Amino acid sequence: MDEIINNPTINFRIFDITEGVEQLDEVFVDLANSTLGGKVIECSDEFFAEAFNLLKPQKPIREWGRYTERGAWMDGWETKRHNPSYDWVVIKLGFEGYLTGFDIDTAHFVGNQAPLADVEACYSPHKDPIYNDDTNWHKVLPKVNLGPSSQHFFGIQKTIKFTHVKLNIYPDGGVARFRVYGVVSARWPKDLSTPIDLAYVGNEGRVISHSDQHFGKSDNILLPGRGKDMSDGWETKRSRQPNHKDWVIIKLGVPGYLEKAEVDTAFFKGNYPDSVLLEGCFCDKDELLGNIKSNQWVSLLERSKLGPHKQHYFELKEKNKKFSHVKMTIFPDGGVKRLRIIGRRELPKNGNDNASQSAIHTSDVSLTRITAIPLTYTSYSPYGHIIQSFPEHFPASQNSISVSRIKVTPANQGTARKYNNIAPVINFRQSNIQNQSGNSTSNKTHVIAKAEPNLSLYKCSPAKSLPFTLRLMERHPYSSQMFVPLNNGKVKGYLVVVCLSNEEEDRPDLSTLNAFVVSSTQGISYHPGIWHHPMIALEETTDFVCLTHESGVADEDCEEFEFEEKDFVLIDVPGFNC
Numbered sequence: 381m382d383e384i385i386n387n388p389t390i391n392f393r394i395f396d397i398t399e400g401v402e403q404l405d406e407v408f409v410d411l412a413n414s415t416l417g418g419k420v421i422e423c424s425d426e427f428f429a430e431a432f433n434l435l436k437p438q439k440p441i442r443e444w445g446r447y448t449e450r451g452a453w454m455d456g457w458e459t460k461r462h463n464p465s466y467d468w469v470v471i472k473l474g475f476e477g478y479l480t481g482f483d484i485d486t487a488h489f490v491g492n493q494a495p496l497a498d499v500e501a502c503y504s505p506h507k508d509p510i511y512n513d514d515t516n517w518h519k520v521l522p523k524v525n526l527g528p529s530s531q532h533f534f535g536i537q538k539t540i541k542f543t544h545v546k547l548n549i550y551p552d553g554g555v556a557r558f559r560v561y562g563v564v565s566a567r568w569p570k571d572l573s574t575p576i577d578l579a580y581v582g583n584e585g586r587v588i589s590h591s592d593q594h595f596g597k598s599d600n601i602l603l604p605g606r607g608k609d610m611s612d613g614w615e616t617k618r619s620r621q622p623n624h625k626d627w628v629i630i631k632l633g634v635p636g637y638l639e640k641a642e643v644d645t646a647f648f649k650g651n652y653p654d655s656v657l658l659e660g661c662f663c664d665k666d667e668l669l670g671n672i673k674s675n676q677w678v679s680l681l682e683r684s685k686l687g688p689h690k691q692h693y694f695e696l697k698e699k700n701k702k703f704s705h706v707k708m709t710i711f712p713d714g715g716v717k718r719l720r721i722i723g724r725r726e727l728p729k730n731g732n733d734n735a736s737q738s739a740i741h742t743s744d745v746s747l748t749r750i751t752a753i754p755l756t757y758t759s760y761s762p763y764g765h766i767i768q769s770f771p772e773h774f775p776a777s778q779n780s781i782s783v784s785r786i787k788v789t790p791a792n793q794g795t796a797r798k799y800n801n802i803a804p805v806i807n808f809r810q811s812n813i814q815n816q817s818g819n820s821t822s823n824k825t826h827v828i829a830k831a832e833p834n835l836s837l838y839k840c841s842p843a844k845s846l847p848f849t850l851r852l853m854e855r856h857p858y859s860s861q862m863f864v865p866l867n868n869g870k871v872k873g874y875l876v877v878v879c880l881s882n883e884e885e886d887r888p889d890l891s892t893l894n895a896f897v898v899s900s901t902q903g904i905s906y907h908p909g910i911w912h913h914p915m916i917a918l919e920e921t922t923d924f925v926c927l928t929h930e931s932g933v934a935d936e937d938c939e940e941f942e943f944e945e946k947d948f949v950l951i952d953v954p955g956f957n958c
């Protein structure tokens with residue numbers, strides 16, 4: 381039963397449980413969800429359970445009998461007792477947008493749930509608000525009652541655009557999940573013919589219907605990044621009918637001219653679909669979609685084979701037709717992690733394709749546009765090393781690549797474990813050492829001025845625009861180079877772009893190009909001679925300690941290579957804004 385409560389600041393409705401899910405979760409995006417990049421900025425207290433749990437995509441669980449040294453382990457945010465005023469948590473939305481509703485879920489909190497809550501919001505795109513600063517907070521949900529272990533859905537009139545929300549609980553207690561439903565407000569490139577992922581949730585793409593989502597929500601295919609395991613992809617149940625197929629329909633953020641697609645089966649290794657096909661249609665009303673006859677769907681990609689745990693790139697047909705919706709059909713069933721639909725809102729004017737000359741190849745989709753992926757030892761090993769801590773008692777059997785080469789010794793009178801040589805520091809220069817013939821002693825060593833180690837600090841300003849346009853690369857032929865971020869976790873991550881060398885032409889080999897989103901708890905090193913883009917900070921100014929060997933002879937310390945415009949590459953960095 382809906383309850384219309386008129387409120388001087390806003391009109392909002394309380395939904396009953398079933399209607400709440402229908403009205404909110406199916407129609408709107410949870411802008412605060414961690415899978416969209418939502419994150420906790422700060423909170424007043426998280427004594428019993430940390431605030432980041434509020435934003436986890438998974439449903440809350442209860443592990444009876446599990447305790448921390450502070451109390452019962454709770455899958456949510458829980459503050460300590462007897463707060464004389466109230467507790468609060470500030471959350472940065474994954475994408476800025478217009479708010480339409482909330483779900484304040486007190487699952488498993490019984491007797492320790494927060495009894496009252498309200499919500500505020502602000503628009504602060506360039507800096508995160510801090511407590512008691514001059515941020516202009518708007519009340520978007522007045523104080524509401526919360527009961528034990530239940531979801532509480534609230535629909536509100538669509539608000540203005542916000543970047544952050546603040547959940548206030550009175551006086552203290554626990555909340556399991558906090559969903560902030562709304563509509564993404566995309567930041568479009570100025571040039572209408574710039575190729576972008578028109579299906580991406582950050583570009584206002586939405587899944588509007590599907591045949592099945594038994595194991596994994598169909599919405600997941602439009603999320604940033606490649607996810608962390610099988611749980612955050614779209615996965616249908618096993619079909620037992622002959623000739624079965626499953627499908628999902630996406631409403632593009634804006635209608636556009638479609639050129640390329642990426643179908644990613646990351647983490648689906650034994651349950652990826654055998655094959656996939658893509659169709660498009662132009663329909664300016666979702667509700668009319670139901671009337672689209674099967675023959676009104678236009679084929680964009682014929683049925684094509686898929687493989688396990690892999691990004692598949694396809695050229696699309698009908699590049700000169702405008703589409704508003706895309707239908708992906710998988711045969712017979714299975715899991716897909718992500719679908720990217722690269723297109724343009726408008727075709728380049730009279731063939732003068734500035735966007736293509738400035739950023740887009742048409743020859744090979746893998747060089748046209750790539751998506752930054754999370755850093756792993758395996759994927760990064762051709763380019764360098766990862767510098768990061770190890771869990772306390774790291775079982776050597778796991779991730780052996782990271783531990784087997786590293787000798788761990790006790791140190792500091794047994795109070796520390798020393799992980800030796802976690803990454804090599806290399807200097808191929810031989811200071812004035814020459815063999816008899818006067819040549820360098822090997823094809824890698826080189827007689828030049830003596831090089832000295834330089835331990836420096838780089839203060840990197842964040843990328844001004846995303847997707848990132850790769851215009852140049854550099855390399856240090858005789859020295860490894862290491863970067864370790866200094867930020868105290870305020871920085872979500874940074875972008876590392878690398879490729880190997882084309883030996884014949886002695887230039888970057890873009891067919892080996894890779895872009896990695898590196899977490900702020902990791903450092904990296906480049907092998908000598910590896911082409912890389914100068915360090916790219918994301919969203920925040922980021923300090924890096926850097927170690928390299930330098931002789932002061934410019935061309936030998938660092939070589940640069942500037943690409944022709946036709947070779948520029950666009951790099952999507954899911955989950956990050958600029």
Ligand SMILES: NC(=O)N[C@@H](O)C(=O)O
Nearest residue numbers: 428451452453454461492
């Ligand atoms: N998490 C937990 O133990 N909470 C209770 O002790 C409490 O509400 O104080």
